[in-house]
Amino acid sequence: MIGDEDGIDIGGMFSREYAEAVAELGRFNLAVFGKTGAGKSTLINAVFGQVVAPTGTGSPVTADLAFYQHQSGLLGLLDSQGFETGQSGDTVLARLGEIVTAGRQQSVDRQIHAAWYVLRWSDRRFEQGQAMFVNRLAELVPVIVVLTQVPVAPDGSVHGEALELAAYIESLGLPIAPSGRVILTNALADPFLRTPVYGLQTLIEATFQTAPEAARRALSAAQLIDRERKRQACQAIIKKASTTAVATGVTPIPFSDAAILVPLQISMMAKIAAAYGVALPKSRIASVVGSLMLSSGATSAGRWLVSSLLRAVPGGQLPAMVISGAVAGSLTSAMGWAWVRVCEYVQEDSTSGLFDRVVVEQVFRDEFKARFRLPRGSTS
Numbered sequence: 001m002i003g004d005e006d007g008i009d010i011g012g013m014f015s016r017e018y019a020e021a022v023a024e025l026g027r028f029n030l031a032v033f034g035k036t037g038a039g040k041s042t043l044i045n046a047v048f049g050q051v052v053a054p055t056g057t058g059s060p061v062t063a064d065l066a067f068y069q070h071q072s073g074l075l076g077l078l079d080s081q082g083f084e085t086g087q088s089g090d091t092v093l094a095r096l097g098e099i100v101t102a103g104r105q106q107s108v109d110r111q112i113h114a115a116w117y118v119l120r121w122s123d124r125r126f127e128q129g130q131a132m133f134v135n136r137l138a139e140l141v142p143v144i145v146v147l148t149q150v151p152v153a154p155d156g157s158v159h160g161e162a163l164e165l166a167a168y169i170e171s172l173g174l175p176i177a178p179s180g181r182v183i184l185t186n187a188l189a190d191p192f193l194r195t196p197v198y199g200l201q202t203l204i205e206a207t208f209q210t211a212p213e214a215a216r217r218a219l220s221a222a223q224l225i226d227r228e229r230k231r232q233a234c235q236a237i238i239k240k241a242s243t244t245a246v247a248t249g250v251t252p253i254p255f256s257d258a259a260i261l262v263p264l265q266i267s268m269m270a271k272i273a274a275a276y277g278v279a280l281p282k283s284r285i286a287s288v289v290g291s292l293m294l295s296s297g298a299t300s301a302g303r304w305l306v307s308s309l310l311r312a313v314p315g316g317q318l319p320a321m322v323i324s325g326a327v328a329g330s331l332t333s334a335m336g337w338a339w340v341r342v343c344e345y346v347q348e349d350s351t352s353g354l355f356d357r358v359v360v361e362q363v364f365r366d367e368f369k370a371r372f373r374l375p376r377g378s379t380s
């Protein structure tokens, strides 16, 4: 058991709170269509990171329409394994029709919220069969049309012929979500040609606009592109927790009183991890949170808190003081943002795929130090 000497089972507490927070976010379900080689998998990877194939239990999984889930549980993905329009397109549409119909009787996190129709720019054409497919698809689910592998110059300008193709598709008057515009993307940067990644933020924006309100928080958590959106979600979580902490206040002596804040802070950290869609097994995050809080001493009877205060007080004398509500609030807020930094770090550094404890602790501490301010007048 990961806990401190006060007997708080931090890991267990975190796990429960995290599961609850993820469940509360729900799930965003996306269907992705396009020919083999169009760039579906590459695009999904760039936007959501690694999405794993499940066992297929409970989902109508077939060879032509496979259901995948993000490890966080926040994203469901229906991937047409690649098909041509015509006969196999009909099969895929029929299958999707069944899924959509079945979903109508179920909760919102079982429904398909949007589709991406993915088209490789270098095909340089959009056939009538494809237009018909988009039309029929749009009867089942809102369709966003995405041009992939678009050539982009180092200065970020898009190849003129790609713009022309997009304009041509738009001129057909298809029911393209959310605004009739085709979205041009390049999911891979080429360091040799110095071509940048392009259009993913626009794609995410369009997907947000298309998704129903109930699925947007899960989408925000699952995607990797729009970090500002995640920060905004975390800001609300931190504000709520620190406001509660202000109302709580703490007396540092005896030290154990600081532990009053622990459940609040654990809950805050769990909600943040969920809002970031940290794609690690929850047991693993829980164990890191446990060791983080233990080693930082934040939970062990507030020792760390007190030593932080000591360092912040000129002369290093611990005055006989009550940690005011303002300090409790500032402390909780600093912890929240420090944890946001850790979640960002873990997401950016997806190559490691692991929480490295030493590094995580460093990232946490650095951000905490930068954020924690002793409110004026609180030590007198």
Ligand SMILES: Nc1nc2c(ncn2[C@@H]2O[C@H](COP(=O)(O)OP(=O)(O)O)[C@@H](O)[C@H]2O)c(=O)[nH]1
Pocket: 034, 035, 036, 037, 038, 039, 040, 041, 042, 043, 082, 148, 149, 150, 185, 186, 187, 188, 190
């Ligand atoms: N330069 C570049 N190459 C891409 C891009 N998307 C896909 N590719 C390449 O195109 C090929 C097919 O991509 P993939 O994602 O497997 O297509 P899928 O069959 O639709 O899933 C792969 O070799 C990718 O590396 C992109 O945005 N830019």
Ligand SMILES: [Mg+2]
Pocket: 040, 041, 042, 081
């Ligand atoms: Mg693929």
